[in-house]
Structure formats: structure tokens, C-alpha cells
Amino acid sequence: MSNETFVIVGASLAGSKAAETLRAEGFTGRVVLIGEETEPPYERPPLSKGYLLGADAREKAYVHEPQWYAENDIEWLAGSLAVELDLAAKTITLHPTDTVGYDKLLLATGSRVRTLNGPGSDLQGVRYLRTLDQSDALLEGFRKAGHVVVIGAGWIGLETAAAARQHGCAVTVVEMDSLPLRRVMGDEVATVYRDLHAAHGVDFRFGAGLREILGTEGAVSGVALDDGWEVAADLVVVGVGIRPAVELAQGAGLEIDNGIVTDEYLRTSDPSVFACGDVASSYNPLLGTRLRVEHWANALNGGPAAARSMLGKNEPYSPVPYFFSDQYDLGMEYTGWVTPGDYDQVVFRGEHAVVEAAAPEFVAFWVRGETVLAGMNANVWDVTENISALVKAGLAGKTVDLDALADPEVPLTDLL
Numbered sequence: 001m002s003n004e005t006f007v008i009v010g011a012s013l014a015g016s017k018a019a020e021t022l023r024a025e026g027f028t029g030r031v032v033l034i035g036e037e038t039e040p041p042y043e044r045p046p047l048s049k050g051y052l053l054g055a056d057a058r059e060k061a062y063v064h065e066p067q068w069y070a071e072n073d074i075e076w077l078a079g080s081l082a083v084e085l086d087l088a089a090k091t092i093t094l095h096p097t098d099t100v101g102y103d104k105l106l107l108a109t110g111s112r113v114r115t116l117n118g119p120g121s122d123l124q125g126v127r128y129l130r131t132l133d134q135s136d137a138l139l140e141g142f143r144k145a146g147h148v149v150v151i152g153a154g155w156i157g158l159e160t161a162a163a164a165r166q167h168g169c170a171v172t173v174v175e176m177d178s179l180p181l182r183r184v185m186g187d188e189v190a191t192v193y194r195d196l197h198a199a200h201g202v203d204f205r206f207g208a209g210l211r212e213i214l215g216t217e218g219a220v221s222g223v224a225l226d227d228g229w230e231v232a233a234d235l236v237v238v239g240v241g242i243r244p245a246v247e248l249a250q251g252a253g254l255e256i257d258n259g260i261v262t263d264e265y266l267r268t269s270d271p272s273v274f275a276c277g278d279v280a281s282s283y284n285p286l287l288g289t290r291l292r293v294e295h296w297a298n299a300l301n302g303g304p305a306a307a308r309s310m311l312g313k314n315e316p317y318s319p320v321p322y323f324f325s326d327q328y329d330l331g332m333e334y335t336g337w338v339t340p341g342d343y344d345q346v347v348f349r350g351e352h353a354v355v356e357a358a359a360p361e362f363v364a365f366w367v368r369g370e371t372v373l374a375g376m377n378a379n380v381w382d383v384t385e386n387i388s389a390l391v392k393a394g395l396a397g398k399t400v401d402l403d404a405l406a407d408p409e410v411p412l413t414d415l416l
């Protein structure tokens with residue numbers, strides 16, 4: 001029986017998966033899981049998909065059943081905000097009053113939404129989406145709303161727009177850029193998403209910023225853009241990105257650079273403190289660079305990887321980045337990593353044009369020269385392992401024949 005105490009701050013996917021791994025790997029000491037939220041740890045992807053559509057039960061999002069924590073001797077401190085970290089004393093102070101000592105600490109504090117503070121931003125009917133409660137509020141809003149304006153055409157904005165359309169709302173998406181998702185996807189695939197949403201009746205307003213959210217009697221009544229355009233609306237969803245929740249780490253003096261800096265073992269600048277999930281900016285030896293990845297798979301796998309490092313197992317965490325998105329009938333998985341804009345072309349395997357509102361089926365490969373940097377399978381399944389292998393081969397210097405890459409008749413395994 002160990003007399004060590006391992007503390008995890010952040011009771012969401014990364015944190016609760018880390019707790020699970022500590023027990024699965026045989027750690028017999030105290031495990032304390034500190035979470036600001038009162039809901040049992042849950043996964044966030046359903047919040048903009050099945051749950052927001054009203055199709056999935058709340059419990060389906062839970063990482064474990066609520067009783068799992070006690071059954072596995074995990075001290076889950078719900079509704080506890082960690083407000084101070086003292087690296088020298090190895091203590092965490094909780095709000096309003098409590099102190100927990102640790103031998104090893106994992107910071108899995110995730111992200112917080114970026115908020116607006118311009119005119120009208122505090123009106124009733126201005127919504128964000130990060131938590132289950134916020135998804136509840138949106139679902140209720142969509143059931144009543146006539147016109148929804150979404151600010152920001154990133155993943156959250158687009159998935160929310162799709163859900164709002166499926167609830168029968170009129171939807172306008174406002175985006176400063178010229179296409180949705182352009183920075184991450186590039187023009188070629190961003191165009192597919194624009195066309196898909198347009199075919200489902202979404203009105204896009206590109207190239208304009210928000211001037212003001214208009215209100216009547218304290219509630220949203222419309223939106224005005226800086227190009228003079230205005231529209232009536234009863235709900236505004238803001239999806240303008242997130243920032244890593246580094247307050248605790250920063251206050252303690254840990255190294256921060258767009259997230260909590262870690263090495264490939266997810267160790268921070270303090271040898272007893274680890275970080276994983278959305279909040280960590282970790283060195284990935286496979287890619288040879290430090291990355292902060294704001295996606296589900298990195299929380300799912302990063303939590304267990306950090307737990308193993310806390311137990312002293314020397315296994316570098318070097319995943320090929322992966323994420324997924326579902327919008328209308330289009331499901332996709334993206335595997336690989338492209339620095340925005342740093343590719344030569346996108347090679348399509350299959351027809352990517354959106355015809356009427358039918359979701360296309362294709363794989364897109366981002367290539368530099370004849371090297372595959374990343375691939376996205378859209379309504380084509382069971383190929384991510386092959387795409388991941390192509391990305392790894394590319395990192396090892398292997399090239400592919402681009403005609404064969406584009407040819408659906410050539411199995412991807414033949415290119416490896």
C-alpha cells in the first residue's frame with residue numbers, strides 16, 4: 001500500500017482518464033480528483049452534436065458512471081475550484097477553504113471559452129458552449145428561437161449552426177475570414193464546409209466583424225456588423241475560440257507558452273507536476289515540435305500517458321494528432337498535423353463537391369511535394385490507421401505517388 005498522494009486538478013476527460021489509469025496500473029495510494037464542475041466528469045463532443053440535437057441522454061456523455069469514483073477509491077471533489085498552487089510546499093488551495101497536499105500533481109484544467117466584451121455582449125440570449133449546462137441552455141433556446149446568429153465559423157460555430165438548422169431555426173454565421181475553418185483546413189476543404197452549410201440553408205456573412213449585439217429590454221434582438229449589415233435575431237451563439245486554463249500554473253510560476261509547457265513525458269518545469277489535455281503544450285518527438293492540441297483524442301490518451309509518467313514509466317507521448325467532427329450527415333476524422341497554410345496542395349480521393357445537400361464521401365490529403373502531412377476521411381470509414389501510417393511514413397521521409405493517392409481503386413496500404 002503506497003502512502004503517496006497523487007492529485008489531479010480538472011475533472012473532465014483527461015483528468016478522469018488519468019485517475020482510471022493510475023488505478024489500472026496498480027497505484028494504491030490516495031488519488032484526489034479536483035473539479036470545479038459538479039457534474040460527473042463528461043466528454044464534451046456530444047454537447048454540440050447528439051445531446052444538442054436532443055437525441056442523446058445526458059448520462060451518455062459521462063466518462064464513468066457516477067459511482068465509479070467511490071468504487072475505485074478516487075476522491076472526487078466536485079464543485080471545488082483550485083485557486084492556488086504552492087510548488088515548494090506541494091499544496092493546492094481550494095475555494096472557499098481547503099488545502100490538499102500532493103506528492104505528484106497533474107494539471108488537466110483544459111480550456112475556457114473566449115468571451116466577447118463589446119456592446120450587447122451581456123444581453124440575455126448571448127450564449128457560449130463549453131459545459132453541459134450551456135448545452136442545455138442552447139437546446140432550450142433552439143427549441144424556441146426563430147433566428148440564430150453564430151459568431152465564428154470554427155468547429156464549435158459550425159456544429160452549433162448545424163444543430164440549430166436541424167431544430168428548424170434560421171441561421172446566420174458571421175465570420176471575419178473568407179471561408180469557414182480556412183485557417184485549419186485551407187481553402188480546398190473549407191469550401192466543402194461552406195457549401196454543405198449553404199446547401200442546408202445557412203446564411204454566411206464573411207469578411208465582416210461584429211459591431212454590436214442589439215437588444216430590446218435586456219434581451220438579444222439582432223446583430224449589427226461593422227460593414228453596416230444588420231439582422232434580427234433572438235439567440236446569438238459565440239464561438240470565437242478558447243484559451244488554455246493556465247491561471248493556476250501561471251500563478252505558481254510554471255513555464256507557460258501558449259499552455260503549460262511539458263516535455264514528451266508530460267512533465268512540466270517542476271519535476272513533481274505534470275500537465276495533459278487541452279491545457280498542455282507538449283513536445284511531440286514524432287513531429288519534432290511542441291504542440292497544444294485542443295481535441296478529444298489528446299485528452300483521452302494524454303490523461304493515461306501523464307498517469308504513467310507520474311508512476312515513473314518512461315514512455316514518451318508522441319501521438320499523430322487526431323480529431324473528428326460531425327455536421328448534418330457528414331462525419332469526418334482528421335489525422336496528422338499541418339502548420340496553417342504550410343502545404344503545397346490537397347489531393348482528393350473521391351468526389352468532394354457538395355451536390356444539393358448530400359454529404360460527399362472522400363478522403364483529402366494535405367501534401368508537401370510528395371509527402372503526406374495529414375489526411376481527412378469524410379464519410380469514408382476505417383481508414384484512419386492507414387492515414388496515420390502514411391503521415392508517419394512522410395515524417396520518416398517516404399514519398400508517395402500522388403496519382404495513386406488520388407485513385408480510390410488503389411488501396412492505401414499499397415502506398416505504404
Ligand SMILES: Cc1cc2nc3c(=O)[nH]c(=O)nc-3n(C[C@H](O)[C@H](O)[C@H](O)COP(=O)(O)OP(=O)(O)OC[C@H]3O[C@@H](n4cnc5c(N)ncnc54)[C@H](O)[C@@H]3O)c2cc1C
Pocket residue numbers: 009010011012013014015034035036037043044045046047048080081082083108109110111112129130131156245248276277278279293294295296297299322323324325326
Ligand atoms: C462543445 C464541444 C464539442 C467538441 N467536439 C469535439 C469533437 O467533435 N472532436 C474533438 O476532437 N474535440 C472536440 N471538442 C474538444 C474536446 O472536448 C476537448 O479537447 C476536451 O474536452 C479536452 O479535455 P480536457 O480534460 O483536457 O479539458 P476540459 O474538457 O476543458 O476540462 C477541464 C476541466 O477542468 C476544470 N478546471 C479548470 N480549472 C480548474 C481549477 N482551477 N480547479 C478545478 N477545476 C478546474 C474545468 O471546469 C473542466 O471541468 C469539443 C469541445 C466542446 C466544448
